[in-house]
Amino acid sequence: MVDNNIKLTVDAIIFGYLIQEKELQILLIKRKYEPFKDMWALPGGYVKDDESLEDAVLRETKEETGLIDEPYLDQLYTYGDLNRDPRGRTVSVAYYGLINTKKLTASTDALEAKWFPINDLANLAFDHDKIISDALIRLRNKITYQPIGFELLGDKFTIPQLHSLYQTILGKEFDRRNFIRKFKKFNILEDLNEKETGVPNKPASLFKFNKVKYQEKIEQGFYFEI
Amino acid sequence: MVDNNIKLTVDAIIFGYLIQEKELQILLIKRKYEPFKDMWALPGGYVKDDESLEDAVLRETKEETGLIDEPYLDQLYTYGDLNRDPRGRTVSVAYYGLINTKKLTASTDALEAKWFPINDLANLAFDHDKIISDALIRLRNKITYQPIGFELLGDKFTIPQLHSLYQTILGKEFDRRNFIRKFKKFNILEDLNEKETGVPNKPASLFKFNKVKYQEKIEQGFYFEI
């Protein structure tokens, strides 16, 4: 039909969160080839004819970073400016992902993949700094009205951890009591009747996110909002 | 580099609004060729190598519908499922647009383009019903936190028209006094000190949206929300 030479790629902005350090991070790879050789960049690459966009994101991310588990993924935006890739016209569908940081670390060294604190990123290839900035804005918006913050914590977490996560990502303080009260009123956290261990102070209670209950409430017209 | 055969297209969901009838509409075209010949579909088509995605949307929309003025455009989502186009793998970047309905009508007949009420759409080609449904959800969300509803009205409009627009799009009633009070408190409407004409009852005052003032307020941390 029409013969165009536009190449289609995907890019992944994978967010991780260090609970102890209260730090939001992004997973980047060091480019092995030109253009932008040796610069840090988002994982990503060409989409194959027979794979969906999400499959392409997952495949490229795993190949390039050694990530094992599958992150929660959401489509961010499609970048199509004329000169964003010096090799020729390239349109990239960006997805952002959230993952519990514990679930990788291991295999990344050989592949030159590395977590970077969001506030201390390397110089990035292509228009990737703009993409990351967009992803961060989206993440900040989305955690206020969708319960996706849990994806960055483990299956079990404490309320103070959740509190810190929100404060870190949104860059502002929430009164502890008001925050807890609001979250508890949603009634989507399940008390596991366990305490955290290994802390030199009063241990906090552990909770998990009850996805089933959340879905039920959504169907009944419930809206989550922080 | 990698040799893939993925075709890149754009699709446009152009929304219009009939003030008198209080009806939200979408601009569709009748397909001239297979596949889905003679079915109604969203305007759209292949992206050229040397045009941006937005330019492609505008070009295709104008060519296929005879639309003269340029609609307000926002990227919606990118659709990339494997079998969405029977001709082969096609990824489509969808944009939704808002336009003052008065600004076309004329030249559409020859081209077989037509406005359809959102609640009474034809059977649609491809996955276009899903795309429209997504666009409508996005529009409903967006008008609650961005002042884009004005794009559907003329430069001059009355508060009751704005009130009806919100009620129509969101499918629910707003108390008239509370709605007006809220909007007035935002202080982004400029009273033109004119009255509407040709109505058989008390004429309403005309206003315009003060974009400059809105931008100023945004920079000062103001958030619009209905």
Place this chain on the structure above:
DNA sequence: CCAAAAGTGTTGAAACTACACCCATGG
């Protein structure tokens, strides 16, 4: 003068903010 839609204030309920003390644990 009549019909139709515009315009305008107040009150009670609900949600939000700010704030301080005691408790459980490890060292």
Place this chain on the structure above:
DNA sequence: CCATGGGTGTAGTTTCAACACTTTTGG
């Protein structure tokens, strides 16, 4: 017993929701 962070209630303020009558115009 000390340091550290966890856990909890209340009161004042602000925002939100509900509600009805008078005004202006064209016919």
